Structures are given as structure tokens and as C-alpha cells.
Amino acid sequence: MNQVTSIENKNDDILLSIQNLKTHFEVTKGGFLNRERQTIKAVDDVSLEIKRGETLGVVGESGCGKSTTGRSILKLEASTGGSIKFRGTELTTLKGKSLRKMRKEIQMIFQDPYSSLNPRLNVEEIIGDPMLAHGLADKKTKREKVKQLLVKVGLSPEFIDRFPHEFSGGQRQRLGIARALAVEPEFIVCDEPISALDVSIQAQIINLLEDLQKEFGLTYLFIAHDLAVVRHISDKIAVMYLGKIVELADSDKLYDTPLHPYTKALLSAVPFPDPVVEKERAKTRTILTGDVPSPANPPLGCNFCTRCPERARAMSEKGIDCSKVEPEYKQAEGGHWVACHLA
């Protein structure tokens, strides 16, 4: 650890700080010789902070940019603007050796346990190779270390010579977790780690992630579309829509007093596993009409205005036309951030 970061650590405990992150993609649109191009603003002006040992949940519908945000932190996608600081070190400009060193600290758990493990490598190689690459084990100690890690993630050490196809989905996800832990990271981006798993297995993996967090003092960015799961695991939650964070607050606060109409609609759409409650809720449910607009051509003004059920209220109460004026992303009260004219 260099001197600058250690001083910063004493001042506050913010592990990761993202300021105005932009990740835009240029895509061809057609036209003569496919020369016409357009920009997809997958992540557009996202700012957030994560404290050490904390879990920040990111929710939103497909295409809202939640995965791209996570992948930008690991530099799996090249960000096009803004800054990402990890322990005070700017990541966006990092290259070569120092980048490789930083990769040891930030790991990722992927959504699909079937495609994210190399089918030609056995368990010892999948989990052990990263240890060798970062000098955390040598050829002699590797096997023993891999076995210990297997036990930690709830797998039998006898599995060490097996290949991924010999495991079930839940077991593979445990392997994916063990691989991420192999290099003793401080920060893990979990990109929908349970959505490909069966209901009875999901709870096992959530519990495992929580246990490991306690044991190793890990910090998580937890990306998911299941709001109940995110609420369970997260300390703070960011709600994303069309590349922007529309609301960010402590988990309980966000669920008890949501301020943004999109958050309200999302929460209202989640079905509760209780038929009596569900029958009542069905009567008052806010059902959003239409689909998420294309990120290539987001609406002007507030990007949610095309689906917002409270747009008329903004006009009558505040005299603001949401399709013209973009709301500022501001702090409504302590730690509760929201981007809405009505909040």
C-alpha cells in the first residue's frame, strides 16, 4: 500500500468512489457503407461511494446500465469519462503493472456459472492459477490452499481434480466465488450472482456471500434485478434507469419511503409471496405502461418522463415540464439522493 492511500484511509473509510462516470458505446447505425454512427449512453453521469465492508446494491431493469457500471470498475469496459477511485488511486488511467496489481484487489462474480468457468481447466487450475499469477502461492502450497478455499465455499476438497461440467449450477457458482476469493481481494463486484440459480439454491449462495463478507471483511457491489434479494443483502441501494442513478439511499429507507416515482413503481411491481396481501395490492398496483426507451435515443428532460405516472403532478404543482427540464440529482435528506422535480 503506498503512502497516499494509507493517509486517505485514516481520513474516511471510503473504499471506492465513482464521480460522473460515463461509459458510452459507439455503434453503427447503417447508412452508406455503414458509416452512420450513434452513441449508446450505457452509463451516463453516475456518481457513488462505497464504504469499506459495506454492500451497495444496484437495481434496475435490463439495459439500465447496472452491469456496465460494474464492468467499468474492473475495466472490462472502457469508461469514456469521469473518475473511479479505489483507495484513492485513480483506476481509469491505470495501465500495465499497476493495473494488474489493482486487479488483485477487485474481483468479479459473474451471472452465468455455466459460461464463466473454463470447461478445459480443472478446479485446481481454475482457483489455483490466479494465486500463482499474483504470487500468493507456489506450486507446492497451491493444492493445499485450493482445498482450504473449497471448504470455505462449502464444497468438498475431494472435488479438486474435477472439471466444471461435473458440477451443478449452484456448485459452479460456489467455484466462481472461490476463484474470486483466490487472490484475496478487498472488493468484489457481484453481477447477478444468483439469478441463474434455482430458488432453493439462491438462499444458500446469499448466505455464503454474507458469511464470507464477515469473515474476510469484503466490500460488495451487488448488482441484481430482484428487489427482495437486493434489500436483504445491501446496506445501501442505488436504483438505475437508462444509465443514470435516479435514487440512492439506505436499504430500509429506500423501501419504506421511496421518493422517485420509478422506485415506487418498481416496488409496487414486485409480487409478495403472500396471496392475501397480493389480492389487496393488485387493486392499487402502479403498473408502468410501455417499455424502457432505447438508450441510443433517451427522452429529453427527465429520462423517466415517458413512463412517469406523476408527470402531470409536476406540471400542476411545480409548473415544471419534465420533458424539457432535467431534474438535478440531489440530496433530499441525509444520505438519501434522488433525481426528481417532485422530491
Added chain:
Amino acid sequence: MTKVLEVRNLRTHFNTSKGTVKAVNGISYELEAGETLGIVGESGSGKSVGVMSLMKLIPMPPGEIVEGEAWFEGKDIFKMSESQLEDMRGNSMGMIFQDPMTSLNPIMTVGRQIGEALERHTKMTKDQVKNRTIELLELVGIPMAADRINNYPIQFSGGMRQRVMIAIGLACDPKLLIADEPTTALDVTIQAQITDLIAKLQKELGMSVIWITHDLGVVAGIADRVLVMYAGRIVEEATVEELFKNPRHPYTLGLLKSVPRVDADRPEKLQSIDGMPPDMTKELVGCPFYARCNYRTDKCLSQEPKLEEVGSKHRSACFVDVRSAKRTTENPYQQVTNL
């Protein structure tokens, strides 16, 4: 109440190189007119194969309907000829598949895909088919339907493709609509739109619905009655209120406890079901849930419990009464695998 569907002792097996997989192993149930039956289970529990068998949409071979009767509109489906089956599929029995991205033909306009069923099953003229197609698209809430019938699936979003699938399923006013995880691939706001739509259409058209899902929240919202499946068997059956209030099978109990809830206090730790579903290529002795059960007894190892009445309209396949019994083990799966 009149019965729309009656399934008796259905067994569907798959003969694979690794052995026979008894995907559906003797299930019986009924469905009444206007009723919504939810079928819950994990992947591999036989919930999809069970209803696909009713339409004979199982690839045969390797699949084989070994035994069973399925009475629909006074006829046994499994004794029908291929042409009788074709008259039924998409006509009196409609189907919505899980993945709207792959279930539509990418090189056919959506109008043609909806009209196909009408051309096959009704004597409508070309103009009538076109009008009915537009009407159906409007019914499922697609704006500017008259223009959109000439579009291809790629021009539709996921939620809209699922609406097209629903329009196809409803084209000939089916008596029974089978929906196989129709919202699993969709976002929650779109899921709310689709469940709301199907519930509304069901009321208007008076059809019965079989809704397959693994999401207990969805089941709570849409079903009148629920079947819980595990390892090719029905392990519990009850009305939706009864099932959530008074679950009797340890598997159902485990499922209900393992899902985090938005509307309740956050527990320190989720109660998970230990282990994983059994390997279906192996012959199962005793209760199929034995290896993962917190309430098991020695009897469960050798004998398989039958699905028996435990209350009014409530059946469960378990020797133990989970309401009064004590948990016999905390980590059942570990102990079994260490044997």
C-alpha cells in the same frame, strides 16, 4: 363446477445414454373451468414436461409417455390421433412459451404468426383473419396494431414479443391456456403488465389457466390453486391461501422460508434448503426429498410417502406433520453425502 382437464397417473420418461430419467413420475390432478392452477418447482422437477406431455410436445424419442390418461373435453389426449391433436393444439388448448425471444419465427411477420392459428382452425376469410389479428393485438395492448402486424419479431421489445405470444395463445379462444414461465425472462415492471393482462383476459374470456413458475410471489398473485412439484412428483397441492398459510410438506415450507421478502423485516440469515435436487438418472428409494429434509425419519429412507388428503382440498406427500414435529436434523445433506 365442470372439469376442464383431468390428468391421471401421468408418467413421462426420457431414455438417455445415462439411463432412464423419470421426469414425470405419476402425477394426477384436475382443473376446473375458469380456474388458475399454479405449478411450482425447480428446474428438473418435471413441471414443464408434465404440461408439455398434455400437448404431446415432448420430443419422442428420447421422450416417452409411459402411462397415464389426460381427459380434456371428454377425450383422452393420449388416445387421440395426430390430426385430432393438431385440431386441439392452438385451438381449444393454447400455449405461451417461456422465451419470447426464441419462440417466435424471426422471418415471419407477427401478423402471419398470429393468423396462422386462425387459418388452421377456423373457416375465416383472409379479411376476417386480418381483422381478428388486429383485434387480438389490440386486446394484448399493442398500440397501432394495424401497422404493427406487418412487423417482424426483431422490431418488438421483449415485453411486446411476449404479448404477441399471448395473442397467438388466445387466437382461437382456448378453453385452457398453458403458460410456461411466461414472465421469467422479463423485467419486473413488464412482468406486472403481463400478469395483470392475463388475469384480465381470463376474466373476460372465462378460460382456465395452468401457470408454471418458480416464483412464489407470482403464484401468490395469480393462482387459485397450487401444485408443488419435486423430482417428478406432486409433493403438495392446496388452494393458494392454504398453501401459504399452512404448508404441510417440508419442501414447500423450506421454499417459503428461503425467499427474502420486501414486505417483512430483514432476517439476519435466510433459511436455505440444504443440498441440491436428486440425480434423476438414479433410481430413487424412499422419499425423494429425504436427502434435504430437516424433518426426516427412518421410515422416509425406505418408503415413499403417497400424496394424501391432509385437509379440505389439501394434499401432501409426507409422513411427518410439520406443524407439530420437531426438526430431526439441521444439515441433512451433509450427513447423507458423508455416508
